[in-house]
Structures are given as structure tokens and as C-alpha cells.
Amino acid sequence: MSTAARLVYIRHGETEWSRSGRHTGSTDIDLTDTGAEQAAALASVLDSLALRNPTVWVSPRHRAARTAELAGLTVTGVDPDLAEWDYGDYEGLTSAEIRVDDPGWTVWRSGAxxxxxxxxxxxxxxxxxxxxxxxxxxxxxxLVAHGHLGRVLTARFLGQPADFGRNVMILPASAAVFGYDRDDVPQLTRFGLTGYAAAHYSGR
Structure with a gap:
């Protein structure tokens, strides 16, 4: 590509369902108070990145748009392709609940x-x-979107198969920065940037 521009990926802040590990795809749940604080704290992280003429696309889910707003971003548009994984019959369930009837299930192997x-x-x-x-x-x-979607995006930007994303964990209201080196090799240059004390965060 021969560009110095960066791709910044942001996961939305905490929701009640993300905190409890419930799979949240199409359900349009709002941020918790903690999630709103996490998103607002992201503003200082974005300031430090000194974004250049940013194009900002968000998921159609309110939790993503609200995160962008609290982080001080001006949204360019909504991209339906940034919606979270559609969990179908497993929407709202935890992995433990799913595995009662579907032992060994993971979204990476079986989808939904x-x-x-x-x-x-x-x-x-x-x-x-x-x-x-x-x-x-x-x-x-x-891009402001979701956890599983961001894990797949990380894999695909780096030229890896989508299931490489199972090796990646993305904190709520965290930013990852992607770019290219001088030989146009895709790189993950910074990861897990938060404006809150992530080491003490107990959610997912």
C-alpha cells in the first residue's frame, strides 16, 4: 500500500452482557456506567495517537456508536459489516450454558x-x-465495533486465517493500531490501549 496511514480498531465499552460473558450479537444493549467511563477514558488514548484526517465507521449497534461519541470521535458513517457475529440460537447465552447441550462448543469451530x-x-x-x-x-x-468481530479482523489484517482470532483477546473500550512497514507488510503496531486500569478489570 505504501501508506503511512493507520487503521485503528476499537471495541465498545462494557455492557451487562459482556461483563457476564453472554454472547451479544444482534441485541442492542447499552453500555453500563462502567462501560461509559471506559469509553470516555479512551479519549486521551486517541489524543495521544494524533489521528490524521480520520474516517470513522461504526457498527450499527448503539453500544458502538455510544463508545465513539464518548471517546470524542466524529462518526463518518455506519457500516453494517461491522456488526458483531450473529450468534443465532445462542444469542444471550454464556459458553457454559451452551455446552450443557453442545459439549465442547466454540464459535471458532462450530459457528452459531x-x-x-x-x-x-x-x-x-x-x-x-x-x-x-x-x-x-x-x-x-x-473502526468502532465488537469483540469477536475485532478478533477476526485482527487475524485477517495480518493475513492469517480467521480462526487465528481465537488467540486474541480484546478488552472493552480498547484500541488496536494496525499499519504497514516499508515493504508493505501488514503489522499490529499497538494493542490493548485503554484509558482505564485494565489490569484490574474483571469483565470480558
Whole structure:
């Protein structure tokens, strides 16, 4: 690409369901008070990045738009492809609850019945990345979305298969910075940037 522009990925702040480990795809749940504080604290992190002419796209879910607002971002547009994994029949359930009837289940291996497969999510992420690379010709790109979606995006930006994302954990209201070296090799340059004391955070 030969660009100095960066791609910044932000996961939304804490919700009641993310704190308790309930799979939250299409349910449009709001941030908790803690999540709002996490998102507002992200503003100082973004200031330190000195974003250049940023294009800011958000998931259609309110929790993502609210995070962007509290972090001081001006949203350019809403991208449906940034929605979280559609968990189908497993929406609102924890992994432990799912495994009572589906032992050994993981979304990375089995996807979600009535929802999306990993290939479905990877296809959406690849479309987001294609659009982002075009927009990076004019400046930095900021994406505000979700946990599982961000884990797949991390894998795909780095040229890895989507299931590499199972090795990545993304904290609520944290930022990851992606870019390219001089040989156009995609790189993860900074990860897990938060404005709150993440070492003491007990949620997911």
C-alpha cells in the first residue's frame, strides 16, 4: 500500500452482557456506567495517537456508536459489516450454558446455529478491510465495533486465517493500531490501549 496511514480498531465499552460473558450479537444493549467511563477514558488514548484526517465507521449497534461519541470521535458513517457475529440460537447465552447441550462448543469451530459461520464473519471483515485500505489513502481509519468481530479482523489484517482470532483477546473500550512497514507488510503496531486500569478489570 505504501501508506503511512493507520487503521485503528476499537471495541465498545462494557455492557451487562459482556461483563457476564453472554454472547451479544444482534441485541442492542447499552453500555453500563462502567462501560461509559471506559469509553470516555479512551479519549486521551486517541489524543495521544494524533489521528490524521480520520474516517470513522461504526457498527450499527448503539453500544458502538455510544463508545465513539464518548471517546470524542466524529462518526463518518455506519457500516453494517461491522456488526458483531450473529450468534443465532445462542444469542444471550454464556459458553457454559451452551455446552450443557453442545459439549465442547466454540464459535471458532462450530459457528452459531441459526446465525453465522466463521466464514460468514470473515467475508464481512474482508469487505471492511478492503474499504478501509481505500480510505487510508486519505488518512487514518477508525473502526468502532465488537469483540469477536475485532478478533477476526485482527487475524485477517495480518493475513492469517480467521480462526487465528481465537488467540486474541480484546478488552472493552480498547484500541488496536494496525499499519504497514516499508515493504508493505501488514503489522499490529499497538494493542490493548485503554484509558482505564485494565489490569484490574474483571469483565470480558
Amino acid at each position: 446455529p441459526g446465525g453465522e459461520s466463521m466464514a460468514d464473519v470473515a467475508a464481512r471483515v474482508d469487505r471492511v478491510l478492503d474499504r478501509s485500505r481505500v480510505a487510508m489513502a486519505d488518512g487514518d481509519v477508525v
